[in-house]
Amino acid sequence: MTDATLLIAQISASLTTVMGILSLILMFTAARKLAKDSYRGFIMKSFFFLLFALIGVTAMTVYHFEEGLSYPESEERAEIWENLWYGFMFIAIIFSGYASLNIASFGKKFESISVEPSRVKAVKNVKTVKKAAKGKSSMKSQHSNGRSKRK
Amino acid sequence: MIDVEVSVLFAGAIVLGIISSVFAFYAKKYAISEHKEFLNFYAQAILIMAIGFMVHTAGDFFSALYNNEDLEHILESLAHVILFASFFLFAVSANKILKVSKQYWFK
Numbered sequence: 001m002t003d004a005t006l007l008i009a010q011i012s013a014s015l016t017t018v019m020g021i022l023s024l025i026l027m028f029t030a031a032r033k034l035a036k037d038s039y040r041g042f043i044m045k046s047f048f049f050l051l052f053a054l055i056g057v058t059a060m061t062v063y064h065f066e067e068g069l070s071y072p073e074s075e076e077r078a079e080i081w082e083n084l085w086y087g088f089m090f091i092a093i094i095f096s097g098y099a100s101l102n103i104a105s106f107g108k109k110f111e112s113i114s115v116e117p118s119r120v121k122a123v124k125n126v127k128t129v130k131k132a133a134k135g136k137s138s139m140k141s142q143h144s145n146g147r148s149k150r151k
Numbered sequence: 152m153i154d155v156e157v158s159v160l161f162a163g164a165i166v167l168g169i170i171s172s173v174f175a176f177y178a179k180k181y182a183i184s185e186h187k188e189f190l191n192f193y194a195q196a197i198l199i200m201a202i203g204f205m206v207h208t209a210g211d212f213f214s215a216l217y218n219n220e221d222l223e224h225i226l227e228s229l230a231h232v233i234l235f236a237s238f239f240l241f242a243v244s245a246n247k248i249l250k251v252s253k254q255y256w257f258k
Contacts, residue, residue, distance in 0.1 A: 034256065097174040
């Protein structure tokens, strides 16, 4: 029973580490070519949160592999890995709160002007079309006024 | 017998896990259309990660309480499966933000 559960813990912990590395690479790639502004900032904060969580999970993965060994020093080392797991997981959880607040403040900026960035171009286009239409109609009205005056 | 150190860690994992999940869903509330999908997966992943961390700490807490090592191993292996699910969601959310951010890249 214990061997089976330990094996499940070892395999899932290893897969979690691999998945964490993959997501870190994807996040870093996403932020790498962006300008240094608040948009890049919130992606990088999410990246650092994931990095802390990954270090914690990796420490626990090593702990579970050390658990399977029966060397005399492995117990001492297992304690170090366990402390690392707790330390980095608590740091990651606290940092995730900070990162989430940062993401929320980024979204609030757009809410305060009540226009979403994707719609800015569309709104601009609509305004220019409306202006052009107004210009034409005013020209027409001026033209017609001129005619009526002449009459 | 209750181990004070493990009890503090367990209580901390529960309290901080709940706070971080609340903040993650609060951030989702202010998502702009481009990041809606990213923040949806991100908030879910943080919630699942917090649950996984709580379950893992519960393994240490209950093994000390009932002096049962089997219970510790079962809860810890369950926690690692939960953590794997959360990291899978993190990878999906990272993929979403990568796709969205491509349009703002310097060439």
